[in-house]
Amino acid sequence: MGVPVLSRRERLRAETAAEIKAVALRLMSEGGPDAISLRAIAREMGMTAGAIYGYYDTRDALVSALVKDVYTSLVDAVEAARDALPADDPAGRILAWGQTLREWALVNPEGFRLIYGDPVPGYQEPEGGAAAEAAHRACAGLTGLVAAAWPQAVIRQPGEYDWTDFDPILVGLVREEFPELPPAAVALALRVWGRMHGLVALEIYGHLRSQVKDPARIYLDELRDLTRGLGLDEKTTPRA
Amino acid sequence: MGVPVLSRRERLRAETAAEIKAVALRLMSEGGPDAISLRAIAREMGMTAGAIYGYYDTRDALVSALVKDVYTSLVDAVEAARDALPADDPAGRILAWGQTLREWALVNPEGFRLIYGDPVPGYQEPEGGAAAEAAHRACAGLTGLVAAAWPQAVIRQPGEYDWTDFDPILVGLVREEFPELPPAAVALALRVWGRMHGLVALEIYGHLRSQVKDPARIYLDELRDLTRGLGLDEKTTPRA
DNA sequence: AACATTTACTACACGGCGTTCAGTAAAGAC
DNA sequence: GTCTTTACTGAACGCCGTGTAGTAAATGTT
Numbered sequence: 001m002g003v004p005v006l007s008r009r010e011r012l013r014a015e016t017a018a019e020i021k022a023v024a025l026r027l028m029s030e031g032g033p034d035a036i037s038l039r040a041i042a043r044e045m046g047m048t049a050g051a052i053y054g055y056y057d058t059r060d061a062l063v064s065a066l067v068k069d070v071y072t073s074l075v076d077a078v079e080a081a082r083d084a085l086p087a088d089d090p091a092g093r094i095l096a097w098g099q100t101l102r103e104w105a106l107v108n109p110e111g112f113r114l115i116y117g118d119p120v121p122g123y124q125e126p127e128g129g130a131a132a133e134a135a136h137r138a139c140a141g142l143t144g145l146v147a148a149a150w151p152q153a154v155i156r157q158p159g160e161y162d163w164t165d166f167d168p169i170l171v172g173l174v175r176e177e178f179p180e181l182p183p184a185a186v187a188l189a190l191r192v193w194g195r196m197h198g199l200v201a202l203e204i205y206g207h208l209r210s211q212v213k214d215p216a217r218i219y220l221d222e223l224r225d226l227t228r229g230l231g232l233d234e235k236t237t238p239r240a
Numbered sequence: 241m242g243v244p245v246l247s248r249r250e251r252l253r254a255e256t257a258a259e260i261k262a263v264a265l266r267l268m269s270e271g272g273p274d275a276i277s278l279r280a281i282a283r284e285m286g287m288t289a290g291a292i293y294g295y296y297d298t299r300d301a302l303v304s305a306l307v308k309d310v311y312t313s314l315v316d317a318v319e320a321a322r323d324a325l326p327a328d329d330p331a332g333r334i335l336a337w338g339q340t341l342r343e344w345a346l347v348n349p350e351g352f353r354l355i356y357g358d359p360v361p362g363y364q365e366p367e368g369g370a371a372a373e374a375a376h377r378a379c380a381g382l383t384g385l386v387a388a389a390w391p392q393a394v395i396r397q398p399g400e401y402d403w404t405d406f407d408p409i410l411v412g413l414v415r416e417e418f419p420e421l422p423p424a425a426v427a428l429a430l431r432v433w434g435r436m437h438g439l440v441a442l443e444i445y446g447h448l449r450s451q452v453k454d455p456a457r458i459y460l461d462e463l464r465d466l467t468r469g470l471g472l473d474e475k476t477t478p479r480a
Numbered sequence: 481a482a483c484a485t486t487t488a489c490t491a492c493a494c495g496g497c498g499t500t501c502a503g504t505a506a507a508g509a510c
Numbered sequence: 511g512t513c514t515t516t517a518c519t520g521a522a523c524g525c526c527g528t529g530t531a532g533t534a535a536a537t538g539t540t
Contacts, residue, residue, distance in 0.1 A: 007537090008536090008537095009486095009487075009536080009537075012488095013487090013488090016488095033358070037525085037526060037527080038526085038527065038528090039525075039526065039527080040525095040526095047488095047489075047490090048489070048490055048491075049526090049527075049528085050489075050490075050491085050492095050528080050529080050530090051488070051489050051490075053528080053529085054487085054488060054489075058527085058528080059526095059527060059528090113358060116441070116442075116445055116447065117353075117357045117358050117445065118273070118353060118357055118358050118445075125446065131447070132450055135447060135450060135451065136451075139451055161457075164453075165452060165453050165454060166451060166452050166453070167450060167451050167452070170451055186452075187452070187457075187458050187461065190439075190448065190451060190452055190458050191439070191458055191461060191462045191465070193438075193442065194435075194438035194439035194442055194448075194458075194459075194462060195434075195435055195438055195462075196438070197438040197439075197441065197442055198433075198434035198435055198436070198437040198438025198439070198441065199430075199431070199434035199437075199438070201356070201437065201438065201441050202356075202433065202434055202437055205356055205357065205358075206365060207356065207371070207375060208430065208434075210372055210375060210407060211375065211376075211379055211406060211407050211410055211430060212405060212406050212407070212426075212427070212430055213404075213405050213406070214405060217401075217427075218427050218430050218431055218434075221427065221431060222431045222434060222435075225431070225469065229465065229469060247508090248507090248508090249507080249508075249515095249516075252517095253516090253517090256517095277496080277497060277498080278497085278498065278499090279496075279497065279498080280496095280497095287517095287518075287519090288518070288519055288520075289497090289498075289499085290499080290500080290501090290518075290519075290520085291517070291518050291519075293498095293499075293500085294516085294517065294518075298498085298499080299497095299498060299499090
């Protein structure tokens with residue numbers, strides 16, 4: 001990278017931009033996503049709301065930056081959990097990924113809503129999607145988990161898939177890392193994603209807790225059923 | 241029911257309350273959930289925003305009423321789809337339920353967000369949850385689907401469940417309708433719920449379409465894998 | 481050192497929002 | 511025909527995102 005040649009101006013500018021995001025995240029975690037208002041952020045920083053427009057073109061641009069940061073932190077977390085287990089324990093890695101996803105969501109419910117829900121009142125996602133990059137990473141990571149299970153995975157009546165069915169960027173990531181993997185594996189990875197997402201989303205948005213006391217057990221059952229369905233056996237005892 | 245003895249006053253009152261909801265729903269489908277504002281509704285009805293407070297204590301109360309209506313219409317839809325197939329085709333019924341859920345969500349994305357997401361800027365769900373009743377219905381319906389498959393369902397390493405693990409109201413519904421069913425079946429029903437919800441939620445919130453062209457096929461694969469995992473065979477050819 | 485320019489920010493305004501409250505006019509009750 | 515209840519208005523309060531004009535300081539140039 002070399003030494004980043006930043007003038008004093010540029011450095012202060014970058015710091016302020018970062019502080020804006022930091023304050024926004026703190027406000028969000030304290031008072032929910034609605035607490036992210038330019039006026040509140042500015043108030044917190046001893047500024048005027050208009051000043052923020054020098055750093056972000058609009059409130060949605062700021063939110064997009066937040067989404068990107070938060071999504072990246074989530075993907076970092078699940079990837080770290082995966083890498084904490086050996087590659088020859090694919091079932092354990094899938095369980096770790098799924099459990100970490102849920103735990104991260106429980107710790108950062110506002111972050112989860114920011115990524116997977118309507119982030120904030122009238123937020124409109126930009127073209128490529130602020131989350132596109134992190135989403136591709138998550139997707140590729142899941143495909144990796146599936147890849148490790150692919151040989152013994154029992155795919156029942158798989159739809160026929162073609163590489164053109166998927167986003168080129170995602171295809172690029174996958175084909176580079178797993179040249180042998182067929183397109184159907186990516187489809188399976190997306191299904192795995194959906195499976196992990198479903199119960200967590202229901203829980204975070206309060207739909208599970210009104211039905212069942214301890215969603216954790218149900219989620220664990222689901223992850224176990226998932227790995228079994230992939231033809232995997234656990235080598236590591238999952239967390240409670 | 242008998243003739244509902246409503247004075248002219250009460251009738252007009254009920255009609256206005258209904259019109260408020262109707263206008264709110266229309267505004268929502270036209271301009272997204274943010275378009276639900278008391279001022280906009282009142283403007284549309286030739287009233288003042290304050291007047292709505294004669295019908296709903298607060299904006300959140302109105303939103304709760306909308307959630308209830310919309311959720312009920314969703315549950316009606318999936319139940320109708322289920323009942324269109326014979327009871328001796330449990331796999332078909334599960335497929336029909338799942339596909340109808342997705343199709344309903346695609347037709348009413350704002351409704352789906354209203355039920356399962358953050359409905360509207362700063363909405364706070366009331367105590368029991370505006371959706372509690374409809375959610376219980378959905379849950380019980382899914383449990384019914386699971387009940388039909390329960391004898392041949394292969395539950396792998398099920399966590400041990402007790403009736404006290406679940407909401408008493410839900411337990412009441414289930415035990416009344418399926419006296420023989422063990423608590424683990426309800427847990428399984430919740431997992432089925434999560435499985436159907438996951439991919440649909442990802443799709444509605446735009447996370448799937450940026451990865452894959454045709455989420456329908458993946459969703460169908462997922463439903464098929466689900467019924468197979470329950471030990472069911474399809475009798476009815478599912479919709480494309 | 482003195483001037484010119486760029487930058488960061490404030491102050492103010494606009495329209496929109498939920499919500500409250502005093503007042504008014506019509507409808508219903510007796 | 512009077513009295514009470516009801517339905518609604520209009521104005522206000524404080525919040526919001528967003529522009530625009532102006533200001534003061536930091537930077538760049540001679």
